[in-house]
Amino acid sequence: MATDERDVEQKLDENLLAVLPEGGKVMSVTPSGMSDYCNTYRVEVAMPDGSSQVFFQKESAGETGWDLMEAAYKSEITAHEFIPEFLPRPITLGTYKSRPNVHFYLAEFAEMIDDDIPGPEGYMSGLIALHTRSMGKSPNGMFGFPINTRFGNMEQENGWKATWEEFWSEQMRRYLDKEEAGRGVPDAELARLRPLFFEKVIPRYLRPLETGGRSITPALVHGDAWPGNIKYRTDxxxxxxxxxxxxxxxxxxxxxxxxxxxxxxxxxxxxxxxKHVPISEPEEDADSRNSLYLLRNQVLLAALYPQDHKLREIFVSNMRFLVDRVQAEEDAAKKVSQLADSLQTQARL
Structure with missing residues (x-):
């Protein structure tokens, strides 16, 4: 158990000290500023041999706070199993003894460069490793996760589904519901596009992945791989x-x-x-699938920041693009079919 002998009014809780290194002395606890949804700290501990160790701590209160901390811990510890060289080591999840309504998550602290986005090779290396190392290792061969994780502070429903189309459709319905509920303002264009999106776009671009003799092997995904979550260490x-x-x-x-x-x-x-991961078949749909998956990120951002009206306009525009693309494909196929019928008729005359 570590000790906290700092001359401060509020010292670290006993349950947190219990999971810090034995014999260590807390030297500093400073806000890290890495989260909009909970308190985060950089905890430096001096060791008996003269070295120091640094830890990252999150804390949040109430039932929602526990859910946030549990989601962070279980998400990070599962990812760490596959990409330990890319992810700070998670240590534990717990609740304060002095404040039983406050919960914490503890991990090793990684010193990073804030304003420098890694180039393509470095940036994608962690995602490539996570996907390829985990592929085929879903505990039940299905899509989902044992608990609901969090995108920011938004619950991400991860109930197990046998098909990717079913899983992704349900997630998107829930995200769109949350976006509309949080904004509280109806949108006529979104109301027009939404049923077409689920009835036409999703079946068109996701169903072929798992039909016609094709299949998808589930892999672990990061879920929020924007530049704020992938950085260079200080080297x-x-x-x-x-x-x-x-x-x-x-x-x-x-x-x-x-x-x-x-x-x-x-x-x-x-x-x-x-370069490192084969494109899923049918390969010709890869660009449209990428636009479809982009929509998830855009809807989530719009739901997290309902005061920003532009974010809704952005995802509605992308949804319209996808609906129009499928409609254009259907129109083109119809013309080809009509032409074939006409040629057959002429041949019979």
């Missing part, structure tokens, strides 16, 4: 990923955020990924 070479909200999914789902125009990533990062 400027080693990449660190964190704040995962993982579940077992189609690996390409993680690539949707890479396409988001709000981040300086895009095609070079996607090309780097495809």
């Amino acid at each position: 400027g070479e080693t990449v660190c990923a964190f704040d995962t909200c993982i579940f077992w999914a189609h690996n390409e789902m993680d690539l949707g955020v890479i396409r988001n125009p709000r981040y300086p990533l895009g095609k070079p990062y996607l090309k780097e990924y495809w």
Whole structure:
């Protein structure tokens, strides 16, 4: 058990000290500023041999706070099993003895460079490793996760499903419901597009992955691989990923955020990924699937920040693009069919 002999009014809780290194002395506890949804701290501990160890701590109160801490711990510890070199080591999940309504998550602290986005090779290396190492290791061969994780502070429902289309459709319905409930303002265009999105777009671009003799092997996905969650460590070479909200999914789902125009990533990062991971069949649908998975990220951002009306406009525009693309495909197929019928009629005359 560590000790906290600092001359401060509020020292670290006994249950937190119990999981810090034996014989260590707490030297400093400073806000880390890495989260909008809970308190976060950098905890430095001096060791008896003169060295020091640094830890990252999150805390949050109430039942919701426990859910946030549990989601962070179970998501990070599962991802760490597959990519330990890319993820700070999770240590424990607990509740304060002095404040039983406050819960904490503890991990090793990773010193990172805030403003430097890794290039394609470094940025994608963690995702490539996570996907390829975990593929085929879903505990029941299904899509989902044992608990609901969090995108920011938003619950991500991860109930197990046998097919990817079913899992992803249910998640998207819930996210769209949350976005509409949080904004509280109806949108006529969204009301028009939403049923077409579920009736036409999703079956068109996800169903072929699991029909016609094709199948998807579930892989763990990061779930929120935007540049704020993938950074260089202070050596400027080693990449660190964190704040995962993982579940077992189609690996390409993680690539949707890479396409988001709000981040300086895009095609070079996607090309780097495809050097190492085969494109799922049918390959000709890969671009449309990427736009479809981008929509998830856009809807989640709109739900997290309902005061930003532009975010809804962005995802509605992308939904319209996908609906129009499917409609154009159907119109083209109809014309081909009509032409074939006409040629057959002429041949009989």
